[in-house]
Amino acid sequence: MLNQIADALPTLFGRQMTLAFRIKRSMTEIDNSFGFRQVSPTERRDRIRRVFRAVAPRYDLMNDLMSMGIHRQWKALLVRAVGARPGQVIVDLAGGTGDVARAMNGADRTVIVCDPSTEMMNAGRRRPGKEGLVWLAGEAEAIPLADNSVDTLTISFGIRNVTRLDLALADIHRVLKPGGIAYCLEFSRPHRLIRPFYDLFSFQVIPRLGALVAQAPEAYAYLVESIRRFPDQEEFAAMFRAAGFADVRYRDLSFGIACLHIATKAR
Ligand SMILES: C[S@@+](CC[C@H](N)C(=O)[O-])C[C@H]1O[C@@H](n2cnc3c(N)ncnc32)[C@H](O)[C@@H]1O
Incomplete structure (x- = not known):
């Protein structure tokens, strides 16, 4: 009808x-x-x-089709913003097939992909560039890592899937070391x-x-x-502040179709 x-x-x-x-x-x-x-x-x-x-089986192909390849540029920008350094412990939360983790990987650092979906992580394990990556089953609301143990945490196109955003932001804050930084790339309000x-x-x-x-x-x-x-740019920034982050900034990408939020845990 x-x-x-x-x-x-x-x-x-x-x-x-x-x-x-x-x-x-x-x-x-x-x-x-x-x-x-x-x-x-x-x-x-x-x-x-x-x-x-x-x-999971077609996730990477679909990402390319849906975003006309632009998600690769957004992720490259995220990885440049992080600027991973030797000795760091880096967590890619909701890491899925490990796209972002692979780009931050290196023999001199620990890069952990954390995701509740074994299907997504298994699809990633079959792809090249995974050597040395640590694959960890877990949810953003209860990250299976110790307090103050992570230098840098990234979450790319994952945060909008968490059921309790407040708990997830609080747990991201918990696992970061003082001075540690969370980078959150997500679709936003264009x-x-x-x-x-x-x-x-x-x-x-x-x-x-x-x-x-x-x-x-x-x-x-x-x-x-x-x-x-999902909350718009300003609302999401306010949620980071409410979770205790000190320095919260964001940058619109492609006219706000996506947005990169950067939030630092106070020293
Ligand atoms: C759209 S995919 C993004 C994957 C990858 N980060 C990327 O950018 O290609 C979203 C991921 O969030 C994961 N996810 C869903 N609920 C979650 C939760 N509560 N905590 C953490 N990750 C979750 C899914 O399993 C999935 O792998």
Whole structure:
């Protein structure tokens, strides 16, 4: 029924109205198909686990397709900002297939990939450049590492999947050494001028790509939806401050489609 209405709209009201209606319809379908609004934190966590189990085999390919390769530039910028040094202990939290960890890897430092999904980490273990990486099963809300033990922590496109953002930020703060730095790369709120195109791409193209390439349309619908629900740049910076971080900064990337937050634990 919704499809028939959408098809009739161009004749009745013109193209812009049709676009707005299609985006609205997609959001409704996503809400209905994933039903995230009604579930408990435990159920939500289980669903997120299932999402990453489903996407693991095609995750890296899908990242390239969905972002048209731009995620590589964002991650390269993150790695340059970190500037990993000899002797450091570096944790890539929600590290997935180890994309970012691999780029920070080196024989003279300890680089740990921490993620609750063994499927994602197993997909990463099969790729080159993994030598020396430590793979650790764990969640951001309860990182299985000692207090004050980490020099640098990165989390790239992972934080929006955690069920309790406040607990995760508190635990990141706990494991960092005084003076240690957290770098968080995440999708964010794009500039309002590009938002209509961005929404169209996100809600129309990505779930279809997910269906075609990864055979997981619902998983990709979830990923898009989780971006829409995530706090914007300023709100997220305020959450870092509330978790006890001293120096909190952020930098918009590609007109705010993504954002890099940098937060330091006081000495
Ligand atoms: C979109 S992937 C990002 C992977 C990788 N960091 C990257 O940039 O390619 C999100 C990752 O977050 C992980 N994840 C989901 N819930 C999590 C949680 N509560 N704590 C830590 N990681 C979580 C998933 O298993 C998945 O590997």
